[in-house]
Amino acid sequence: MRNKCSTFLFPDKDTKLSVVQISSNSCRSPDASSEIETDCNYLIRELTAANILLSCSIKHQGSVTLQISGNGPISLVVSECDNNGFYRSLIKKNSNYDDKIQSVCTFEELIGTNKTAIFSATIKFKDRKRNPYQGIVEIQGAGLSESIESYLNKSEQIPSFLRLYSSGKWVKGFLLQALPTVTDSGEKNSFNQMKLSLSSIKKNKFFENDIEDFFMKTHIEHNLIRTKTMTPRFRCTCTRKKLLESLSEILKKELGQKRQESIEVKCEFCEKVYCFSRD
Ligand SMILES: [Zn+2]
Numbered sequence: 001m002r003n004k005c006s007t008f009l010f011p012d013k014d015t016k017l018s019v020v021q022i023s024s025n026s027c028r029s030p031d032a033s034s035e036i037e038t039d040c041n042y043l044i045r046e047l048t049a050a051n052i053l054l055s056c057s058i059k060h061q062g063s064v065t066l067q068i069s070g071n072g073p074i075s076l077v078v079s080e081c082d083n084n085g086f087y088r089s090l091i092k093k094n095s096n097y098d099d100k101i102q103s104v105c106t107f108e109e110l111i112g113t114n115k116t117a118i119f120s121a122t123i124k125f126k127d128r129k130r131n132p133y134q135g136i137v138e139i140q141g142a143g144l145s146e147s148i149e150s151y152l153n154k155s156e157q158i159p160s161f162l163r164l165y166s167s168g169k170w171v172k173g174f175l176l177q178a179l180p181t182v183t184d185s186g187e188k189n190s191f192n193q194m195k196l197s198l199s200s201i202k203k204n205k206f207f208e209n210d211i212e213d214f215f216m217k218t219h220i221e222h223n224l225i226r227t228k229t230m231t232p233r234f235r236c237t238c239t240r241k242k243l244l245e246s247l248s249e250i251l252k253k254e255l256g257q258k259r260q261e262s263i264e265v266k267c268e269f270c271e272k273v274y275c276f277s278r279d
Pocket residue numbers: 236237238267268269270271272
């Protein structure tokens with residue numbers, strides 16, 4: 001099995017199904033250290049997989065950034081992905097929580113959903129003349145899939161059904177979306193039927209099979225039309241110039257006042273270290 005993401009149309013062209021599978025260790029840079037307990041890493045894996053599904057289905061050239069922030073033991077999870085499947089993601093612990101995070105923590109306990117936890121999605125266009133679009137919603141306690149699904153249904157107003165599943169080695173998932181059609185009667189028959197059928201699939205079936213083969217075989221009667229396929233890969237877009245621009249004013253002041261000869265700044269996505277000296 002390898003990393004992949006594909007999109008299929010149903011023959012009546014009113015429903016779209018995107019599927020993804022990525023190996024768990026490809027969510028971050030191979031050089032990234034991990035100070036986050038393994039049990040929390042499903043958050044970064046699932047957010048990355050969800051973002052690949054969304055980025056794969058955008059029609060224009062650009063990128064999608066998904067972000068979850070809250071006041072629980074995990075304060076931030078971010079994933080960026082462009083429409084060619086190049087992604088980078090990060091997860092941050094809340095510095096107010098020194099203790100080891102309990103492995104039994106639920107999604108709600110990790111993020112903290114008491115009205116302070118938010119989910120945001122930002123779409124940036126390669127065409128710089130177009131302004132970025134951002135949607136923000138409160139986190140729904142149920143889980144990551146449900147929070148993103150709720151954002152798509154409410155904010156984007158696209159009937160959507162999203163499920164993500166993690167095992168130690170793989171993250172797999174799918175996104176079913178109803179498309180606006182010319183003769184839109186308000187009834188999304190294939191979407192509703194498919195949603196029902198997808199809800200009944202047992203989680204282990206996704207892990208026993210390559211995700212694309214699985215859907216092609218189990219939905220053979222639907223004559224799925226493949227519209228896109230790509231190989232998602234980690235790629236960090238950090239540069240010296242971008243990092244310098246993002247340096248806080250305090251750090252710039254420290255350098256300016258000659259308090260320090262140089263400072264080292266680590267890219268939070270790939271952990272590459274950049275050294276900035278006074279001159
Ligand atoms: Zn980087």
